[in-house]
Amino acid sequence: MKCLCYATIICTKSDFGISSKILFKLKKNVHVWGNFMEKVHLIAFNVPYPADYGGVIDIFYKLKALKNAGVEVILHCFEYGRERSEVLNDYCSKVYYYARRSGSSYLIDTYPYIVSTRVSSELTTHLKKDNHPVLFEGLHTTACINDILSPQRKLVVRTHNVEHDYYRGLMEAENNLPRKLFFYSEAVKLKRYEKILSKTTGIAAISHADYIYFNEKFNNVNYVPAFHPNNKVDILIGHGEYALFHGNLSVPENQRAALHLIENVFKKLDYPFIIAGKQPGNEIYKAACINNHIKVVADPDEKEMNTLIRHAQMNILMTFQATGIKLKLLASLFGGRHCIVNPTIVDNTGLASLCQVAHNDAEFISLVEQNAKIDFVEDAVQKRIDLLENEMSNVKNAEKLLKMLF
Secondary structure, eight states, X not given: OOXXXXXXXXXXEETTEEEEEEEOOOOSOOOBOGGGOOEEEEEESSOOXXXXXXXXXXXXXXXXXXXXXXXXXXXXXXXXXXXXXXGGGGTOSEEEEEEOOOSGGGGGSSSOHHHHTTOOHHHHHHHTTOOOXXXXXXXXXXXXXXXXXXXXXXXXXEESSOHHHHHHHHHHHOOSHHHHHHHHHHHHHHHHHGGGGGGSSEEEESSHHHHHHHHTTSSSEEEOOOOOSOSSOOOOOBOOSOEEEESOTTSHHHHHHHHHHHHHTGGGOOSOEEEEESSOOHHHHHHHHTSTTEXXXXXXXXXXXXXXXXXXXXXXXXXXXXXXXXXXXXXXXHHOSEEEEOHHHHTTTSOGGGSEEOSSHHHHHHHHHHHTTOOBXXXXXXXXXXXXXHHTOHHHHHHHHXXXXX
16 A cells, blocks of 8 residues: 555555545645545535535535545536536546425425425435445435435534525525525425434534534534635735625525625725625615715635635625634634624634624714724734644644534
């Protein structure tokens, strides 16, 4: 057996083969050669490239971290609205695609819609061909758990939210009555369906708050922070000329936050404010266009978004939902200057000390006015390095995940 010195390998004989467990003292690059590489199935709720919104960002950079750790990933993707990607072949030994179903018949299924539309006999057949561990991305992908249960097999679910809370929040943010009713129905079904997690060997919660929730209900719950594109803190010191709010603007929660900031904060200021993200709706354009200092940047690519974050004087972050972790918070802290946030976005994240927290609109206005005049300095950069490059390290979090899988 050959291996680089970055990893310690413990092997035990099993018939003719060797079952190896990799105890990772992970460095930047770890590779295991020969027939001893561990394999894992990863089931993604969508095609995780391009990595351009929260859920798929976590999945894509998890794939990269597992590859660097010497693990062979067999990727299974449900596809809808996103093209297949050759890029995924660089990080996975095999990539399988399955069509996500749709239609009104799934709305009356006893399973939640996000689960019933991802039922695939083909996926189950593939998983039954071996006994490798399975990492399920979200409750969305767990329909086949009962079909592949085995005392010898590790089944770990990466929870991206407390899903019924997330859908309840979507319901509260939605004005369209049919969609509001759908979100309500989905929240009820998801709460009932959640007990499927008791059949797994582990839950990898994406946030402190989610860890607390799941740990009270299930066994073998671990906090594994979000995987993300940032290997190190890289911030421009000095001064910028605008405030930035960014996110997926097709999501009702983000629409609500953007509109709230326009109407209740930046409409009362004359400081330049940019709203950037995917698919901004007419309501956002309408609210922004009557204010000359407010600009909307629609559908920026990754490079443009990173440039906007880096050059902003301040990143403004607001959410009305406490579930999961907002990857835009990590992007802002790793690459942006001052971060002004509401409490909900940093509660139970361990990251509040790196932000300035506004508890109401008046405090947002005051903090924008104050920070417009303050340079971002080296000491503030170092404070972020000390926390983020330790707690939010992809390498260290891959180690946590692999201890659950092997």
